[in-house]
Ligand code: C2E
């Protein structure tokens with residue numbers, strides 16, 4: 001809650017002085033026309049002043065200033081800037097002292113509005129007509145010509161002309177400023193910067209000190225939500241307050257009326273309206289300190305209509321910014337803003353910890369109670385977290401149910417997060433015991449910046465989740481390099497798959513007694529553009545974790561089917577193609593359909609294909625395995641359990657499974673001749689297979705000795721370098737000819 005400090009209130013009461021404000025706003029227009037008489041004849045001064053005594057021009061009195069030489073006049077002109085007319089003698093110190101003064105006024109002082117009336121005693125000293133034109137001399141009269149009436153007429157004409165020139169000049173300057181300001185204003189990003197610019201530009205336009213304030217009403221909010229978005233001078237204390245809370249009645253009421261009536265108000269102080277429809281509008285109050293004349297009003301109208309466009313841009317931009325940087329539900333910074341914040345904090349990372357706090361099982365809450373309830377849960381958590389983690393902690397929503405928190409080590413730590421979730425939350429009358437898992441990074445211990453830092457926290461969070469829900473884990477450099485390496489590899493794999501860097505090789509499987517080929521195992525290969533082979537043991541786990549294995553697995557299956565079809569066409573009708581299948585594929589709901597389509601599209605029968613699933617897969621979720629296996633069998637596939645001997649199969653489970661073959665892992669084949677333990681496992685697998693009525697195949701046979709040993713155990717199928725290495729499709733075809 002925003003509480004207005006008492007001291008500020010007092011200040012505002014002081015500011016609230018209507019009499020003072022009104023007096024200022026009603027200052028009468030009583031500026032006299034100032035006229036300078038330059039003549040070395042003292043009588044001329046007296047006569048002129050006497051003749052013009054009591055007369056007014058355009059309702060304003062005349063005031064005379066006196067110089068008795070061109071030199072004195074120069075001095076006075078240097079310090080007087082609102083002279084309207086100079087009545088100038090031509091012959092003074094020198095015969096053309098007056099004409100030289102004209103040159104000085106126009107060329108050196110650059111006073112172009114000041115009207116000049118030349119008076120001369122003798123017609124003979126008349127300046128040439130070009131001089132009159134070049135120096136914009138208003139009138140040229142001999143002194144004898146100038147009767148009282150003539151003088152008055154001449155002065156009136158000069159004053160009028162002066163006033164018009166000033167008006168034009170002001171108009172030009174004003175228009176220039178409007179053009180300038182609307183371009184500079186439309187470049188401003190953010191409403192308050194814009195409003196501040198409007199105050200400044202307006203004051204410059206009206207030639208007053210920056211005083212006044214602006215308030216904005218954006219997006220048709222209710223009037224109570226109108227806030228002061230910019231203010232200058234004596235009003236600057238009002239910035240960011242709701243308009244309704246402004247205690248200076250005159251100011252508040254004028255702004256309210258302006259927004260209400262949707263027009264500029266000039267009486268009792270200038271208040272300008274900037275509207276864009278859709279209920280979006282801004283009102284600007286300017287303390288002009290004088291009543292505005294028609295010219296000022298025209299300029300202001302031009303200004304308003306010019307900057308309305310700029311305002312609209314700014315509103316759009318700030319809405320975009322809002323959406324890009326803020327989470328509307330929790331009124332917290334979002335991920336983007338948080339990354340910015342992290343970048344800033346890195347300048348001084350000492351003592352700062354970043355935590356990612358992930359609410360456990362939040363999706364269950366959403367599913368069980370609905371999204372609206374879920375939103376309320378998040379709000380409750382936000383509320384408690386901001387209360388408990390303290391003022392100097394920055395919070396953001398970085399994911400659906402994940403918060404980012406940044407603060408001192410002592411504030412942002414596993415204990416403080418635990419404390420937040422210790423007591424149950426009451427949401428919509430429900431008591432809810434929540435827990436959260438946390439990943440933390442001490443900024444000084446990570447080399448990462450911005451979003452990478454968030455990645456480090458994510459890595460730690462993932463570790464924590466793997467360990468135990470509700471636990472926390474600090475990030476360590478070792479975790480990071482692993483994860484970053486894997487992340488890079490995954491990116492490369494994704495691109496590599498798209499760019500056809502993946503292909504399938506085939507390793508023949510043989511009858512161990514006769515060395516006759518019975519089939520082949522399809523094995524995936526990845527060759528990078530740099531001609532580097534990445535081993536499948538490295539990239540397949542990544543593909544599995546990322547889900548990329550689904551399209552890749554389909555690719556392998558289709559390649560294997562196509563190759564099988566080819567082998568059959570070449571006359572190898574009994575050829576059996578073995579294809580490895582991952583758990584992620586196995587669990588995928590479209591798996592059986594994918595298999596069916598691959599068979600259909602390639603025109604091969606399922607019974608020529610064997611799927612290799614690992615022992616650990618076979619022992620996973622029994623219901624799922626049975627169901628999927630049933631689907632596989634329906635398509636006619638045979639199934640082998642790969643890497644057999646590495647897992648912990650339960651015999652009873654194994655018996656339930658509809659599998660055809662056990663595959664002895666190459667580790668046990670290679671140990672076979674050297675260690676008795678190895679031989680025990682190989683022997684055990686063969687015995688188990690015999691007991692269950694399954695065939696047994698061995699992989700990784702490298703030596704003749706191993707082949708004979710396996711035959712001795714009763715294993716009659718195998719593959720390995722002894723017979724052939726995995727080879728590309730074309731090579732397989734020629735290899736088969738032999
Ligand atoms: P795996 O299914 O156990 O495949 C047998 C591995 O043993 C293959 O390694 C093969 O090249 C290798 N091998 C064959 N004969 C010998 C031998 O005499 N001596 C030795 N030392 N090794 C031999 P590879 O091709 O590197 O594949 C490694 C693993 O990657 C495979 O183990 C399999 O789990 C996985 N994998 C390969 N291709 C695919 C695939 O298309 N899909 C899936 N899901 N996994 C695959």
Ligand code: CA
Nearest residue numbers: 521580612642
């Ligand atoms: Ca295999």
Ligand code: CA
Nearest residue numbers: 642643665666
């Ligand atoms: Ca294996």
